[in-house]
Structure formats: C-alpha cells, structure tokens
Amino acid sequence: MLGSIFHLKNVRSSSNGQVWIVRMTLCSDDELDLKQVIIDMKDHFLSREINLRTLAKLLWEMGKPDLAEKYFIRLLEQLPLQDPLLGDLYHDLGRLASHVGNLDKSMEWHKKASAWEKQNQSSTTVGKFI
Missing domain, CATH: 1.25.40.10 (Tetratricopeptide repeat domain)
Structure with missing residues (x-):
C-alpha cells in the first residue's frame, strides 16, 4: 500500500475529542478527476528543487x-x-x-x-x- 492514494470521505472527531475518525476509500489509477490533479502536482513539485x-x-x-x-x-x-x-x-x-x-x-x-x-x-x- 506504499504510495497508495485515498479519497477522504469524512473527517470528524470523536465525542470526547481525543480521537479523529477518518473515512476514506482507496482510489484506482483510472479515476479521471484525481489523475489530472496528480499530474499537475507532479509537474509543479518535480519541475523545481x-x-x-x-x-x-x-x-x-x-x-x-x-x-x-x-x-x-x-x-x-x-x-x-x-x-x-x-x-x-x-x-x-x-x-x-x-x-x-x-x-x-x-x-x-x-x-x-x-x-x-x-x-x-x-x-x-x-x-x-x-
């Protein structure tokens, strides 16, 4: 799962505020919306030091x-x-x-x-x- 990308569905804290509950789903390589974002981020960050x-x-x-x-x-x-x-x-x-x-x-x-x-x-x- 190293390098996996997840889509965050929901983030909330528990009733006592000590634990965060994160609901997420594993993204596939073919998700079009995410694919373009990843390409843009790689271009932005890998094009410079x-x-x-x-x-x-x-x-x-x-x-x-x-x-x-x-x-x-x-x-x-x-x-x-x-x-x-x-x-x-x-x-x-x-x-x-x-x-x-x-x-x-x-x-x-x-x-x-x-x-x-x-x-x-x-x-x-x-x-x-x-």
Whole structure:
C-alpha cells in the first residue's frame, strides 16, 4: 500500500475529542478527476528543487501557518549568510506574518529582507566593477 492514494470521505472527531475518525476509500489509477490533479502536482513539485521552503509553502497553502513558519525558519538557520535564497525567505516570512495578522512581525521580516538585499546588492555590484 506504499504510495497508495485515498479519497477522504469524512473527517470528524470523536465525542470526547481525543480521537479523529477518518473515512476514506482507496482510489484506482483510472479515476479521471484525481489523475489530472496528480499530474499537475507532479509537474509543479518535480519541475523545481524541493527544499524546506517548498514544504513551508505547501503547509501555508494547506492552512498550517505555524508549521510553515517553523520550516521557513529552519531553512533560514541552515543557509549561509550570502545565500541568494535568504532575501526570498525573509519576504516569505513577512508575507506569512502579515497573512496571520501579525503586522509588526511582518514589518520586521520585510526590513530584514530590504537590509539583506541592500547589503548583498552592493557587494555584488562592487565585484562587477573591479
């Protein structure tokens, strides 16, 4: 059953709220609606590098902003200070903070993005003129 795809029919919690009950059915390879979705998802995710940023964005789209932030920050901590992805990550974190209503935090992340871009733009510009 590894790699199997299921269609979720119903998800609910038990009366005491401690157990989740999930009703699902095994999908066949010939289900037309699902087939196109799978093809689109494979094209979307396999056409580019998959990293923690990809996972964070997927979690954000799934409505899990806390987990998305966790993975954005984990990647941020792993990257070297000159990595070109840092500016994008700061912007992602700023947009995520804004999305959840934390505007002060959003502003901090966007300021970090601007400062990082300024610092790294000047160092690359100097290198080009030498």
